[in-house]
Amino acid sequence: MARCVALIGPAHSGKSTLADALAALGGAAAPPASPTEARVLAFDYLGERWTVIDCPGAPDLLGLARDALLAADVAVVVAPPEPDAAALAAPWLRAAEESGAPTMVFVNKADAPQGRLREIVAALQAYARHPMILRQMPLREGEKIVGVVDLVSERAWKWREGQHSQLVAMPADVEENEHERHAALLEQLSEFDDWLLEEIVEEREPASDAVYAICARMLAENRAMEVLFGAAGKGAGVTRLMKALRHEAPGVEALRERLGKAATAVAFGVRRRKHLGRMTLVRALAPGLAQGAKLAGETVGALLDPVAERPGGAAVEPGAVTLAAKADHMPARGPMTAEKRLPTPLAAAPLAPQEARILAAPAERDEAKLGAALASLAEDDAALSVELEGGGRRVGVQGPMHLRAVEATLADAFGLGVEAHPVTPPWRETIAKGAEVHHRHRKQTGGAGQFADVRLTIAPAPRGAGFVFEEVVKGGAVPRNYIPAVEAGAREALAKGPLGFPVVDVVVTLTDGQHHSVDSSDFAFRAAGRGAVQEALAEAAPVLLQPVHMVEIHAPSVFTGGLSTLISGLKGQILGFDRDGDAAGWDLFRCLLPEAMLPDLAPQLRAATQGVGRFETRLDHYEEVYGKEAERISREHGHA
Template identity: 55%
Template sequence: MRCFTVLGPAGAGKTTLVNRLAGPQAVGERFETRDGLGIVSFAFMDEPWCAIDCPGDIETLPQARAALLASDAAVIVVSPDPEAAVLTAPFFRAVEASGTPCLVFVNRIDETRARLRDVVAGLQDYCGHPIVLRQIPIRDGEQVVGAVDLVSERAWRYQEGGPSALVEVPESAVAREHEARAELLENLSEFDDWLLEEIVEDREPATGALYAICCRALAENRANPALIGSALHGAGVVRLMKLLRHEAPSVDVLRQRLAAGSEAGEAGPMAVTFHAQYRKHLGKEKILRALVDGVSAGSSLAGGNLGALMEVGTGKPASSPLPAGGIALALKSDHLAASRLLFADRSGDPPAWACSPEPMFVRSLAPENDRDQAKLSLALTRIAEDDPGLVVGQEGATGALVVHLQGPMHLRRVLGMLAEEFGVKASDHAPDGVWRETISRPASIHHRHRKQTGGAGQFADVKLTVRPNRRGGGFGFDETVKGGAVPRNYIPSIEAGARDALASGPLGFPVVDIAVTLTDGQYHAVDSSDFAFRAAGRAAVAEALAEAVPMLLQPIHEAVIHAPAVYTGALVAMISSLKGRVLGFEPNPDARGWDLLRARLPAVALEELGQALRSATQGIGWFESAFDHYEEVYGRDADRVIAAHGSARGERVAAR
């Protein structure tokens, strides 16, 4: 079986193309995953094929990367609008990083008046390999009615609802055909010395030799052939399938490409999982592709026994063993994870290019019913095992459950899975734990902890000084006690109490960057204890913090924004509007047509940055960020944060 992935911006016509390629019977057996991936198996010229139809939203790009793990080739579907070329940038970037041979299909060619060369020139701005036109349109006035193949120099006229008719190259297209063919030969001669010599000697290369060069250029991922057509009307789709059939590499080439990262001397992977999801009554189901003959139900794979294998889409038992290239749904195979290379005795990590970008959308989740807290945590862990774009963690300060996602649509999908598959309803809100507080001047406190409850009492007396530490210095503790006023075995308990007090300061936030010095104290031979001195240390530091003029701190993050260069100017202005500071920008060395923009901005602005970035870049750009330092917040800005924090915390407590 041969397999290809279809990618492209939303609205380009990917699903229409896949449905047209597969035919109505295969479309009726289309397998849809929860995140929108469509898998269709069909026959073309009596050969088995599989098309993986990927959604066009940038939030589902992790699933598209995983699909490329199992693909012999990729087809990027684009609209014939030169102004829309930038929307293809993330898809070219993902495909090129994977090394997957790639074709371009310019769809809806019958709806445009734009020059095809302008469309290709716009696409080339974001593609690292040359895009070589294999066809040019035949026009009747402004209407595209057919195409000329630049290798065979044959022409076809589109016919609604039927195969294209072979015709003579129209007189009006001859000059353009000669020009475009010369450009094609020049591009191909860049990596074929024989063809270069033929051109230099002004000899006409044989058609069969040209097809062989085209086949090698695609298989070696040195050029991206571009075809034209209309998926809606069936124009050009047979030519696309024929090109895939004759020129796209086999599963053996895919296995060699994936095996390139294997350990020296180790045989390549036997299969690859490219999608997994949990279903309430079935458990985990994985979609895998066999890379060699012999993968069968019950056989050893990835260090465990493979469970049942079902056909994707029909639910019927799959042929066993699977042939090389075969795709199946694996059930009762919990030892398999998503997006993994599967060897006979182990599961290998995916290549770096298949890993998701750092999620840029962060939310805190809480169950609507407090009793479901453990259930929520377990369910999120299971979902994250199969979702390459989801990361589950906890806020360091509050311990609240947080999820890092690709965007709002991704969040809705996760919340839907929690409710439908795991029976957990959850609400989301912005994380609380970003704010911190510190002090602006020293304070000295004398605190005595004394309790008498009939028998043994509690006694601890401490004198300490609290002072500001350098920014980023964290917590420091030392002591200058003399004469044994406080026995040394109690001093660690005082330090522990001081740390306890930092959990929530006078403003209601975790305290950072302070230094505590124990200067004196007293103890009682009978009533003193570790517990008493810990309580005294906690109370003393809490009192000192209130006297030391607390001030609010906000975390500042350094962000690296990935976006096409045409948006850089707008992004610089956007960063300033978010109270950020641009550190600089430069061309991305790993992605043609992209810039890397570095900036520092408040952590509370990161969610707004994600929304603004999507708006400014038509959903293409993304960012990754890391904590850099804390910065003071003064005046009304601080007052608003403190008031809002107290109000929000009270509302959530009341809601429970």
């Protein structure tokens, strides 16, 4: 049975280097890593099939890691070797915990550590609910780490570049420290195992194999995160990691427990290629996945080798990964049976967009094609949202890398270039006082004339009331059948007020008027209603309204100190912050922010949190804007 590992973690921590090194253990060649796509590697190790999913580390491509976690037996969070960089690993630790995937941590670049290993682990621990268990200690020569001591077996290994590590005698100066740490590790593990606790109490030395078995169970039951370390760039610690995975990684049965026992396969993302079209990454969870078989009610077309993207074997063994082509309706993510889709776990639910652009095709004739392409990309990408807005398409992305990835797919797979424009908030206007007008529409053109006469009042209505139309006409001065036309005219006038924006929160009351038995018509009363309301609005002290959002920022606690200044700088109103009850080491920061500031929030938050902060927003209310700011908005964005 084939097993699958997802490598996730911050940018440049060495995931791709580690993935290459793991594949090299199995003698497999690896295609180059992509900065914007999850790379799949497959190899055999000691007679077993393995797939490694190498996820990009840009925080705005977190969605790809969440997809990979759906299908992986084990997540390996590859962390940088600096205590100060631990917060960069926070989103990945969080995604791993949310997915429910058993997780290990690999502290990489141990050849050039920027701190003591125990400090690094302590710093990482702040962002995980699962206890982290350091199963090794470094073997040093001077300050340099040259190998590793396995604290379970109490054996020392020296790294050798390009070769297997060498078993060496435990250096005398390490021995005492090692014994202490070995005892501490056993004590930590005994929290998960009564037998081990008893052995310790009885002062018996447990056999290494029994302790390894406890480690394996801890991982399989997802109760703790083991921490290993190494230097993938030098091949150091890679075999240790692979052996730990081989001994401890649970198989597809455990994944089925997580996804739903009935699941026979799980989809975890889509790739698009110019000639091959849309292809879904699928992991088989049971026998029977083959060309021509059914999956989620659809007949499986071509099955490709996910590494080379060429036709693969006819059948896919349980646990192996394949690329389903020519199946346009195959779900992009989530577990399924032969007949149907099963519910997708919450951990792969859509991500709130962090930035938006209006995307347009440079050539008018490509607009429809762009619309269709974007709609289908959004369906496949839980991190992408597309809405129609004012004739354009408002595309919500996670950040610049994500936008680049979307643009690249549009260009490469659909042959579509796009122009990206900034989005503008939906400003509105209202009135500050009431007004009363009399407006007559009269025209004599050739034969039939036009005549309509209306008197009406306009008055402010409470925020959120929208448009209210009333009439108190007496004695049929405006005949009943023309009143809807007056209302329609009023609506036309409100579509664009004196400041250039749609008018809201007003009551228009038709009070009186005159008509003519021949020249009056719906048309004439509509024109009169429109003219009257236009006139009234100008007299009613128009006021600009801006949308204000309730914003919830999620960031590791170390960054929250700087957020108050950031929000004040964006003219936001801070509502407070709390520990985030949903994730270890994260804070939840709430504020009100004008929508016009949201495009600045995303890059500033990225800068203030090294890319890991994110936010959710929803429209809260409209608020009045006065003075120079209002004049500027009306001048630059009003369509007067």
